[in-house]
Amino acid sequence: MDFLNALTDAQRQAAQHPFADPRRLQWTYLPGARPGVPLLGLPAAARKAAHRLLASVLTRHAFAQAVTVMAMEEVIDLDEGGRRGRHSDDYYLAVFGDPASPAWAWRFEGHHLSVTTTYVDGRRVVGPVFIGARPVSVLYGTAPVIRPLPLEEDLARALLAALTPAQRSIAVVDATAPDDILTGDATEVTELSPPGVRAADLGHTARDLLTRLASVYADRLDPAVRPALSDLSFAWAGPTARGLGHYYRIQGADLVIEYDNTQDGATHAHSVLRRPGADFGATLLAEHLSRS
Template sequence: MRARISLMSAVVATTVGLSACVNGTAGGDAAAPAVPSDRPTPTTGGVESAGVAESVVASAGAFLASLSAELRDKASYDAADPALRQWIYFPSTRDRNGVAFGDLTDEQRAAALGVAEAVLSDSGYQQLRGVLAAEDALGVRNHDTAVSSDRYFIAFFGEPGVTERFTVQVNGHHLAVNTTYENGRVSPTPAFTGVDPVDFEVDGQRVRPMLAKTQAVSDLLDGLGEGELAAARIGPIDDVRVGTGASEQYPESAGTLVTDLGAEQQERVVAVVRAWVGDADERVAEPLMEQYQAEFDRTRVAWSGSTDPDTPGSYLRIDGPRLWIEFSNVGRFGNGDNHYHSVYRDRQIDYLG
C-alpha cells in the first residue's frame, strides 16, 4: 500500500449555503462558568471485544476482492497514514479518502455497504442508510448532482486482519465512521452523524434518520427543572465544537454534573449516550456504556439555544473525562429549516489511542 494524503478543501457551491458546516467556527460557551477539567492521559486502549473483527475482516476482504487493482489501491492506505484524521463534514467536489460509492458497480456498492453493516449495530447501519438517502434527497431538492450518496467514500487504513491494526473509514458530507481494530481491541471513535433534510419520504415511506437521537435529546431536556436548566445552560453555539485537524480541541468543561440530577434524569442522560454509542456493534457499545456511566460523577450536561432539538440553534453536550457527545441543530442557511450535526468522541481511545 502506498501512503497518500488527500487534500479536501473545496466546498460545493449549492443553494444550501453550508457556512455552518465548517469546523471550528462555533460560538463560545459564555453563560455557564467553566470548571476545571479532569482529562485522562491518552493511552493505547480500546474495548476488548474478541471476535468482533472477524465479520468485518471477511466483509472487507470480499469488497476489496471485488475491485480492480486500481480501485483496490485507491481504497488502501498505510495504517499510520495522516490522511486517516482528515475526514470532513461538508460537501466537496474534491475526492475524500478512498473509493467513491459512485465509482462502484451495484454489486461493489452492496459489498461496501456490507462492510459498514459489519462494523455498525443494526440501528447504526439503518441510520447510515438513512443519511445516504437524505443526501440524495438534498441533491434532488437543490438540483445539484454533486450532492449525492455517490460522493460518499470508503477507505481502509491498514490491511484488514484479525490481529493486524486497521481502520474502516466511511466518509461523506454527513457521515464519518472511523472504527479501528487491533488484536481484539476496538475503537468506534471519532464518529460524525448529520442529516439534511431531517424528515423526508422515499417511495412513500417516511424517513427520519436521526429520530432516536433527537428524541433522546428532547426527553432529557424536557425532564430538567428550571434550576437544572439554568445550571446547565451555556452561551450560544452554532455548530459542533470538536471536529478534525485544527478544530480537534476541547473547550473547558461547563454545565451541570450528571450526578447532581435525579435518578430518572440520569437515566435520560444514559439514553442520550446510548443513542450515539449504540451506533457501534453492541459488543463494543455495551462495555463502553459501562465505562462512561462509571464516570458520571465527572461528566457534565450542557445545552444552549432551545430545549427543543427541532429548533435551529439548539445544542446539547455530554462532556466526561473521556466521553464527548455534541448535538447541534445548525439550521439551513437562509431559512429556519432543521439541519443536524453531531459528533461522538472518546479522548482516550479515538483511533484506538
C-alpha cells in the same frame, strides 16, 4: 477482506493506503472527494461488501440511519436543483494498512457520514462516528415521513423538561447555540467546558433520561466496542423552543457527544460520538508500541 478482494487492481490502488498515511487521521463530514474508492462505479459485490463492512461495527438501527443519510443526498440535490451534483453514491471507503498486519484501519465517509474503525493486535476501536441530517425531517403536511435523528432531539428535550429550574440554570451554558459542533473535524478531542449539569446531581427521572440519551449514541455501535456510560454530564446552548437553533453535549469518562442543529434555519443537524484519547486507535497503538 471481502471488500478489497472484490475490487479491480485500479480500484484497490485507490482504496488502500499505508497505515502511516497522515490522511488516516484527517476526517470530514463535509461534501467532496476524500481518500478511498467511491461507491459510484463499483460492481455490486464490492458495493455490498462495503455496506457489510460498515454494518459490522454499527447496530441495525444505526446502519439504517447511515443508509438513510446517504439516500438523503438525492433529496438535497433535488432541493438544490442539481447545482452541486450530489448523489447517494458519493461515499468513499478507504483502507489504511494491510488487514493481515497488526495495525490497520478503514473509514467509510461522505457528506454527513463518517465512521472510522481501527484494529490493533486483534482489538478494535470505532471513532469518530458522525451522522448528520439535512433536512432533519421530510414532512407530509405536519407529519414526518423521514426523520433520520429523532431520538437525538426528542430525548434531549425531554431531559431539559425534567430538570429543576436550578439544574437547568447549570445545564444551559449559553443562550446562543454555536454554528456547528465545537470539536469539528479535530483529530483529538478533550473535555469541553463548562460541562453543564452532572448526572450525579440529578433526580432519578432526569438521570435516567440522560443515560437513555447517551445510550442512543453508544448503541449505534456493536456491543463489543461501545464506550462506557459513566460520570455523565449534560450541557445545552441556545433557546429551548422547537424550531430554533440549538446545541447540546454529553460528556463522560470515555466519550464526548455533540449535537448541533442551527444551520439552514435549524433544519440541518450534526451529531458525533468521540472517544477522547482513543479515537483512531490512539490508546491501542500506544499499548502496542509499549509492548513492542
